[in-house]
Every structure is written in C-alpha cells, then in structure tokens.
Amino acid sequence: MKTTDFEEEILKEISATEKNKTKKIPLIRPFIDKEELEAVWKVFQSGYLAKGPTAKLFESEFTEYLGIKHASAVSSCTTALHLALVCLGIGPGDEVIVPDFTYPATGHVVFHVGAKPILVDIDLKTFNLDPAKLEDAITENTKSIIVVHLFGYPAEMSTILEIAEKYDLSIIEDAACAIGTLYKGKKAGTFGDIGCFSFHARKLLTTGEGGMLVTDNDEYVKIAHSMKDFGIRIVSNKVYFTHPGFNYRLSDVLAAIGRIQLKKIDKILEKRKEISKVYTELLSDVEGIIPPHIEPHVTHTYQSYVILLDEKFGVNRDKVIELMAQRGIESQIGTYSLHLQPCYKRLNFNPKNLINSSIAFRNSLTLPLFHHMTLDQVEFVANALKNIQKNQ
Numbered sequence: 001m002k003t004t005d006f007e008e009e010i011l012k013e014i015s016a017t018e019k020n021k022t023k024k025i026p027l028i029r030p031f032i033d034k035e036e037l038e039a040v041w042k043v044f045q046s047g048y049l050a051k052g053p054t055a056k057l058f059e060s061e062f063t064e065y066l067g068i069k070h071a072s073a074v075s076s077c078t079t080a081l082h083l084a085l086v087c088l089g090i091g092p093g094d095e096v097i098v099p100d101f102t103y104p105a106t107g108h109v110v111f112h113v114g115a116k117p118i119l120v121d122i123d124l125k126t127f128n129l130d131p132a133k134l135e136d137a138i139t140e141n142t143k144s145i146i147v148v149h150l151f152g153y154p155a156e157m158s159t160i161l162e163i164a165e166k167y168d169l170s171i172i173e174d175a176a177c178a179i180g181t182l183y184k185g186k187k188a189g190t191f192g193d194i195g196c197f198s199f200h201a202r203k204l205l206t207t208g209e210g211g212m213l214v215t216d217n218d219e220y221v222k223i224a225h226s227m228k229d230f231g232i233r234i235v236s237n238k239v240y241f242t243h244p245g246f247n248y249r250l251s252d253v254l255a256a257i258g259r260i261q262l263k264k265i266d267k268i269l270e271k272r273k274e275i276s277k278v279y280t281e282l283l284s285d286v287e288g289i290i291p292p293h294i295e296p297h298v299t300h301t302y303q304s305y306v307i308l309l310d311e312k313f314g315v316n317r318d319k320v321i322e323l324m325a326q327r328g329i330e331s332q333i334g335t336y337s338l339h340l341q342p343c344y345k346r347l348n349f350n351p352k353n354l355i356n357s358s359i360a361f362r363n364s365l366t367l368p369l370f371h372h373m374t375l376d377q378v379e380f381v382a383n384a385l386k387n388i389q390k391n392q
Contacts, residue, residue, distance in 0.1 A: 028369065030370075039256040075249065099122055121357050131159035135167075149177060171193055178303065204269065305369045307365050
C-alpha cells in the first residue's frame with residue numbers, strides 16, 4: 001500500500017511524540033506501528049466505520065488463535081463480562097463469587113445484573129483467587145464464579161473447575177490481562193463457560209478500547225451477538241428487537257487494529273517475557289522485594305510486571321511510587337481490594353477474611369514494561385527501586 005501525504009504527516013507526529021516520551025520511562029507504551037495505520041486507512045476507505053466485515057474477521061481469527069468455537073467482539077472487557085452474566089441468566093437473588101483483588105469492573109458487572117458479588121480472598125503468591133477459600137463462600141444462592149487471571153498469571157483452574165462441577169456452578173473467566181497465558185498447556189479464557197478479554201491500551205493486545213467474549217456454547221454466542229446489538233434478531237431478512245439489548249459493539253476501525261495486533265501477539269509476548277526475566281534476575285536477591293511467582297505448569301505473559309513489597313522491612317509503597325516519579329520512572333499500584341472501595345462497603349464483608357487482598361492492595365507495585373523497553377531502562381528502573389528500598 002502506497003503511503004499518502006496524509007499518512008506521512010500522521011507518522012511524523014507519532015515519531016515526534018515517541019521522541020518526547022524518551023525523557024522519562026512510562027509504565028506502558030503500546031506497540032503500534034505503520035501496519036495498524038495502514039489497516040485503519042483501509043477501513044476508512046471501505047466506508048464501514050462502525051459494525052462491519054472487519055469485526056467479523058477479527059472474531060474468526062481470535063477463535064482460531066484460542067482454539068475455541070465462538071467469539072463476539074465488544075466495546076470492552078467490562079461489557080463482555082456483563083454480557084456473560086446475561087448469557088448465563090444471572091440476576092436478582094443470585095450470588096456470584098469474585099476475587100477481592102481485581103479491577104473493580106469485575107465486581108461492578110455483578111451489580112449491573114442485580115446480583116450480589118461475594119468477595120473471596122487471594123493467594124498472595126499468585127494474586128489470584130485462592131481455591132482453598134472458595135467452598136466456604138458458596139451458598140444455595142451461588143450461581144457462578146468469576147475467575148480472574150490477574151496480570152497475565154493464570155488462576156489455579158484444575159481445583160476451581162472441580163469445585164464448580166461439585167456445586168453445579170458456571171465459570172466466567174476474566175482474562176482481560178491474559179491473552180496467550182497458558183495453564184497446563186491450555187490458553188486462559190477457554191476453561192470456563194465464557195471467557196472475556198480486554199483490548200485496553202494497557203493490555204497485551206490493544207485496540208485502544210475494546211474486548212472479546214468467547215465460548216464453545218452455541219446458544220451463549222447467539223445471545224451475546226444479539227444483546228450487544230440492541231437485542232436484534234434477524235428472521236427471514238427482517239429485523240426484530242426481541243430483547244432490550246445494549247450497544248456493546250466493536251467498530252471496524254478498532255477491529256482493524258486488533259487484527260494486526262493479533263498477528264504480532266507471539267512477538268509481543270516473547271519480548272515481555274524477556275524483559276520480565278531481566279527484572280526478576282535484578283530484583284530476586286533484594287530484601288523486601290518479592291518478584292512474581294511462577295509455577296512450572298503455567299506460562300506468565302506479564303501484562304504487568306507486579307512485585308510485592310514486604311511489609312516486614314517497613315517499605316511504604318505509595319512513597320516508593322512518589323520517589324520513582326522523581327527519578328522519571330512511572331510506576332503504579334497493582335490493582336484494588338474491592339471490599340475497601342466505597343461502593344462495596346455496604347456489603348459488609350469481614351476484612352479478616354480478606355487479609356491477603358488487603359496486603360496486596362497496600363504493597364503491590366507495577367513497574368514499567370513495554371515492547372521497546374531497553375536493557376538500560378530495565379536496569380535503571382531496578383537500580384532506582386533498590387536504592388529507594390534500601391534508604392526507606
């Protein structure tokens with residue numbers, strides 16, 4: 001494809017922006033280049049800027065990558081999670097188990113269908129739902145478990161699947177951070193009844209905003225396709241609005257970016273693993289810093305490189321973030337402990353049952369990680385963190 005003058009101007013602006021970013025080390029920088037720009041330009045030329053053939057192609061390619069039957073491209077992982085609950089018929093009077101340490105959207109969607117989120121503690125080694133705490137949270141009203149594969153590390157699915165089968169519970173996988181993540185050789189998002197992925201700018205595969213719902217269930221995907229598109233069903237070429245649905249569709253513009261990103265995904269994941277390996281080598285012998293834990297049967301894809309600062313050494317995580325920023329390094333908390341957020345406090349969960357989540361919320365720290373990060377930048381971040389930790 002020949003580059004137009006318009007495209008050349010855009011590329012110059014992108015290049016200038018990238019040069020300005022070198023003055024500091026950002027938390028994340030999406031791996032976007034000319035291929036995505038060309039794909040978007042083709043969509044502009046096609047006239048299908050909203051729902052169209054490119055989104056359908058993206059769905060098809062996504063199912064092939066995961067080895068699953070169906071995919072429905074949506075506007076975000078949050079809308080995918082909401083649709084998943086709708087597909088499963090979950091509503092008022094039902095309870096849904098949610099790990100307490102996750103981005104709040106995971107629990108918000110349970111409120112949106114009128115059900116009650118039941119918050120369960122995590123395993124501090126993995127930051128994921130602790131299967132040992134699961135059965136105590138199950139009641140006669142429990143209908144589903146939302147399993148989060150946090151930061152690109154898979155939850156302990158074998159045990160969770162056994163418990164779900166024992167109590168006849170459905171499983172929704174929040175795989176927002178986990179495209180390409182493997183658990184015992186199988187991709188995250190394909191274990192449960194429905195899997196949900198995010199294409200937010202901080203995710204491994206990004207379209208800026210966007211998401212995907214995946215399933216092997218023929219009926220669930222029919223519901224998802226209809227409900228994301230205002231509840232439309234087409235019969236004999238006539239449009240009928242059979243349910244009060246939503247506008248959760250992914251545009252062809254964003255789907256075009258997603259298709260290119262999916263072609264790069266193995267390259268993206270490999271680079272993140274390389275950078276993370278260097279981080280771990282540099283930080284593993286530092287007192288007070290606990291790098292990510294890895295079990296032999298999993299593949300961590302490092303959507304985020306998240307460490308835990310050991311409270312025993314008196315390290316103040318928020319102060320660390322402030323001091324890193326003074327050195328030109330952007331860092332961030334891991335994620336949130338839901339029971340400590342105002343909109344969840346009315347559920348009156350006992351904080352003694354959510355101790356690990358609280359520790360993770362206070363002490364987890366996300367370090368910069370992006371595709372074009374250099375070895376010098378990794379070493380600069382690690383050394384800055386070491387010096388801050390030693391001097392606190």
